[in-house]
Amino acid sequence: MAYGEAADGRVRVELADDGRLSDLYLDPRVAYLPLEELREALFDAFDMAQDTLRDQTDQDTSRYAAGAAPDRLQAVLAEASDTADRRFAEVSTVLYDLSRRAARPW
Known part of the structure; x- marks a missing residue:
């Protein structure tokens, strides 16, 4: 206040x-x-x-x-960014697989 x-x-x-x-x-x-x-x-x-x-x-x-130590903060942010990139890649792969399966006739 x-x-x-x-x-x-x-x-x-x-x-x-x-x-x-x-x-x-x-x-x-x-x-x-x-x-x-x-x-x-x-x-x-x-x-x-x-x-x-x-x-x-x-x-x-x-x-x-x-x-906050700038070097430590930068390292933590880089690690978080790498983790996010990996997770997005995994999600992208799953979505691609699902779209391929949905397009396939059974």
Whole structure:
């Protein structure tokens, strides 16, 4: 969750971890704000919440990335790719055999 506020706390925004709006609080006193000031406050609160969410994401990413050795990650990805290639080849062979059998008169 990330929060942002503006207009002395009269406008508050809460964003979920996926960046979607999860809550919006408007103090009743915002009804007396000029429309342009309310608009700016909404943008400021959203910007603050998005910046907070981006900072949290960057921290999480850097924390996980620090523990991953690029060489080890590359080796694991290469192995996974090879395994996937073998499995796709097996599936392709089975599908080819099935299509040949289906075309054969009994």
